[in-house]
Amino acid sequence: MAYNFAEELRWRGMIHDIMPGTEELLEKEVVTGYIGFDPTADSLHIGSMVQIILLMHLQRAGHRPIALVGGATGMIGDPSGKSDERNLLTQDILDKNIAGVQSVLSRFIDFEKGDDATKAVLVNNYDWMKNFSLIDFARDVGKHITVNYMMAKDSVKKRVQGEGEGMSFTEFTYQLFQGYDYVHLYENMGCKLQIGGSDQWGNITTGTELVRRKLGGKAYALTTPLVTKADGTKFGKTESGNVWLDTDKTSVYKFFQFWINATDEDAINWIKIFTFLDKETCESLIEEHAKDPGYRVLQKRLAEEVTVMVHGREAYDTALKASQILFSKTVTPEQWSEFNQETLLDIFEGVPQAEIAKDALKDGVDPVTLMADLTSFLPSNSEVRRALKENSLSINKNKINAETVITTDNLIAENMLLLQRGKRNYFLVLVK
Ligand SMILES: N[C@@H](Cc1ccc(O)cc1)C(=O)O
Structure with missing residues (x-):
């Protein structure tokens, strides 16, 4: 095994919850693990980057990552972490979003290369859900889980006990859809690990429960903490909205600016989460930064690593030069000619x-x-x-x-x- 996946995530501060036995499993065998992305927008923003990076770590650690695009679950709408019922997306929008999400994922994860054991796989849950009849779903999936169990999930409890509008049957069933994905991937691809943000713990454990009751199998779970900002504001947002991974939504310059403007406290956490720099390098950067915070060595390196990873070296160079323009006394016509x-x-x-x-x-x-x-x-x-x-x-x-x-x-x-x-x-x- 190239490196120990769980150990790597732990020093990076990327583990929120981990099911007992997960670490042992990762040490013992080449594990197939999956993360799902619902097509709620036609691109992914930096909030999803943690999950993408996790798939990359999983592969680098010698395991096999599956990226799942939720063509079916996107039609239902995940209530996790949401206080209100959401509107259904139309098929047109979903199709566009699925294509967008798949194309972003393909930029980071190579679904073509590698030997069969660790080659990354891209799947869409619409493929196995589309022909599932309601009767079959009620008998084969619904029968294994009690409503009592489903009601105990945070995502449901809050909406049922809350003062709000309640929750539709549609969103209530969401955990069964995601749970069944896990059963399907376990059965058909030997997938034994599901990863997600901390708000996904409920859905993931419905899956491990279904695997146990329906197949008598053992499946595992790992969640990551939600990325926070030291000042309490929401991560990934600026005044002009979300920071996206697509240049037609967020320019490289603005993307670069987001990272370079990180506070010292945030940069200390983010350098570990959003870059692949090893432990020693991160620690020595943090140390160097503490000696002269004004020089912002951490922010500079963070912005460089992330911008290069997402947009490439050349785009990063341009963004860096652009950010220096405001501070330069003179700029020659040749220098100007580099900017559009x-x-x-x-x-x-x-x-x-x-x-x-x-x-x-x-x-x-x-x-x-x-x-x-x-x-x-x-x-x-x-x-x-x-x-x-x-x-x-x-x-x-x-x-x-x-x-x-x-x-x-x-x-x-x-x-x-x-x-x-x-x-x-x-x-x-x-x-x-
Ligand atoms: N529910 C996840 C996406 C997802 C969909 C299907 C799955 O099988 C797994 C995860 C989210 O909203 O982020």
């Missing part, structure tokens, strides 16, 4: 903007016209002149003077100009 419009809009998010016509630059304009007439960067012509005298105006991070003529040759990312007064006062001109 999207990245520049990300870097300068929140900076006031104006649109001007390309024609206006055809014969060149002087700073006063550009900054006070064509745009409202500065309030008046005299203000522009005063700023010019102070030598505090720049365009694209290069100082200008009263004689400067601005033409279309000055455009960066094809249609932008970055106006600046002093250090921090920016204005973005979009030339159409």
Whole structure:
């Protein structure tokens, strides 16, 4: 075995609950283990990254990972950790989501490579649920579990005793669907371990219970703690919403920013959870960080490791350079040419903007016209002149003077100009 899976997860702080015997099993044999992902959105966000990383650890440790996409369970809706009944997703949306989730998973886990014993497998529970008749399901699955047992689960108890709207029969049955998946994978693929976030313990143990009662078998469970932030706010969210693993939803720059902005406390935990750096490396980084927190060595390494893993080295390099632009005194045209419009809009998010016509630059304009007439960067012509005298105006991070003529040759990312007064006062001109 390449390394001890449970031991590895333990020092990384990634075990919340583990069923007795699981560790021994992992030491004894090559274990097939699975994690399920419901297609509730057309991509996965960084909240799901822990589970993806677990599948990767499982494989690196010499075991066989199964990634399950919940084509069937996605049609039902998991009540775990939810205080309210959710709307059903339409088939169109589900199809789109399933494709999105599968494509994200395939970016991290190679379902083609490896010897048969440890080759990763991608399955969709719709394949074995679609022809299950209601009568068969009631007889073959429902009969093995009492309603009393199902009611005792947190996900159900809260909704039945709570003040809310109660719970539909649909969501109540969810644990049987997930439980049956485990039975199916146990029987057909020799799967003996299910992993999930801590909110999945109830569903997973319904599965191990079904395996026991229906097949007389022994199946195991392991859950991970929910990733938290030291300040109590929800992990994985920024003001602009979820941090997704797809660039069309969250740009590489914003993704990088999320990690680089981690607090010291969070970075200490996250470096162990979200990177594959070994124990010694993590510990020495934490030590180095403690000596000079201002240098943010932990955040820098965390952002590098995670961004490279998710988006590749090249995209990371660009994001890093982009994040340095705000702090650089001058930026050459060659340097600007590395960034596209999207990245520049990300870097300068929140900076006031104006649109001007390309024609206006055809014969060149002087700073006063550009900054006070064509745009409202500065309030008046005299203000522009005063700023010019102070030598505090720049365009694209290069100082200008009263004689400067601005033409279309000055455009960066094809249609932008970055106006600046002093250090921090920016204005973005979009030339159409
Ligand atoms: N219920 C899990 C997803 C899942 C679906 C089917 C399974 O068999 C296992 C897990 C979740 O919401 O995260």
